[in-house]
Amino acid sequence: MSPKINTQPPIHSRNCSGCTACDPNTLTMQRLGIKLDGCDYVIALAGNPNTGKTTVFNTLTGLRQHTGNWPGKTVARAEGAFACQGKRYKLVDLPGTYSLLSASVDEEVARDFVLFGKPDCTVVVTDATALERNLNLTYQVMEITTKVVVCVNLIDEAKRKGIDVDIASLQKQLGAPVVATAARPNQGIDQLVQAVAGVVDGTLSCNPKLPPTPKKMQAIVERMLPMIKQMVPGLPSARWVAYRLIEGDHRIRQALLTGELAALYPISLPVTWAASAQEPKHV
Numbered sequence: 001m002s003p004k005i006n007t008q009p010p011i012h013s014r015n016c017s018g019c020t021a022c023d024p025n026t027l028t029m030q031r032l033g034i035k036l037d038g039c040d041y042v043i044a045l046a047g048n049p050n051t052g053k054t055t056v057f058n059t060l061t062g063l064r065q066h067t068g069n070w071p072g073k074t075v076a077r078a079e080g081a082f083a084c085q086g087k088r089y090k091l092v093d094l095p096g097t098y099s100l101l102s103a104s105v106d107e108e109v110a111r112d113f114v115l116f117g118k119p120d121c122t123v124v125v126t127d128a129t130a131l132e133r134n135l136n137l138t139y140q141v142m143e144i145t146t147k148v149v150v151c152v153n154l155i156d157e158a159k160r161k162g163i164d165v166d167i168a169s170l171q172k173q174l175g176a177p178v179v180a181t182a183a184r185p186n187q188g189i190d191q192l193v194q195a196v197a198g199v200v201d202g203t204l205s206c207n208p209k210l211p212p213t214p215k216k217m218q219a220i221v222e223r224m225l226p227m228i229k230q231m232v233p234g235l236p237s238a239r240w241v242a243y244r245l246i247e248g249d250h251r252i253r254q255a256l257l258t259g260e261l262a263a264l265y266p267i268s269l270p271v272t273w274a275a276s277a278q279e280p281k282h283v
């Protein structure tokens, strides 16, 4: 029998009302290692290097992917599985990156999986001691997909350094579920899984609030959006695709022109409804 995960009570800094990590019910989880068959959902772990992605991955799957305190440990994606409340989840540990612009192999692996792999949820693992820097990647992921959970990890380190993270207000600001964890001492992991379960089954709403398009790009982006939406009506990330095209991203251009993106995002709803319903908010 697979071992159960013993989670500690969640660590919260203050004012947790509305925080997704506050449900006192603990979950029974099973680590499934590399038993990937029959998974109901695919969950991606993205984040900057050294934020604890692989530690979260190992805690949930029972596997022992190498962790380390220097960048570049996860060079290819690793896969494992866990079960919770009758559902099986495939977890994909992506390489650590600061961006998703595919400027390096790591960035391309991470970016391609979040976009083309269409995970049911992407967990962005962030470092509570360097949150501002980590939000850059968080916003990039939220440009591509609305199915996001933000994991504020290393919360024990933050506490030790006297850094107080206001989870509830961060959640409000981002428009996505935010959970505080300390993955190494196994704290907050069940709340993280609960948030992921809510996103994948649609009971937890995700309405990412994204930064506005830079002024100098606004006119051209507004002209491109209808064309992109016409080519891929169900695409939740038309604006992000426009940004990539402006930057001359060959891979995205090809995916658009060959119909690869359209095949990934078929729609069964009226075009106008589907396009507007899934578009994240730019505030």
Ligand SMILES: Nc1nc2c(ncn2[C@@H]2O[C@H](COP(=O)(O)OP(=O)(O)O)[C@@H](O)[C@H]2O)c(=O)[nH]1
Binding pocket: 047, 048, 049, 050, 051, 052, 053, 054, 055, 056, 066, 067, 068, 069, 070, 071, 072, 073, 074, 096, 153, 154, 155, 156, 157, 181, 182, 183, 184, 185
């Ligand atoms: N104190 C503390 N250390 C952590 C936590 N999560 C991960 N670590 C440590 O941070 C380092 C980097 O973790 P790793 O999982 O390899 O990060 P990755 O590069 O994002 O995959 C390792 O030494 C981990 O043991 C945490 O929540 N608290």
Ligand SMILES: [Mg+2]
Binding pocket: 053, 054, 055, 066, 067, 073, 074, 096
């Ligand atoms: Mg890693």
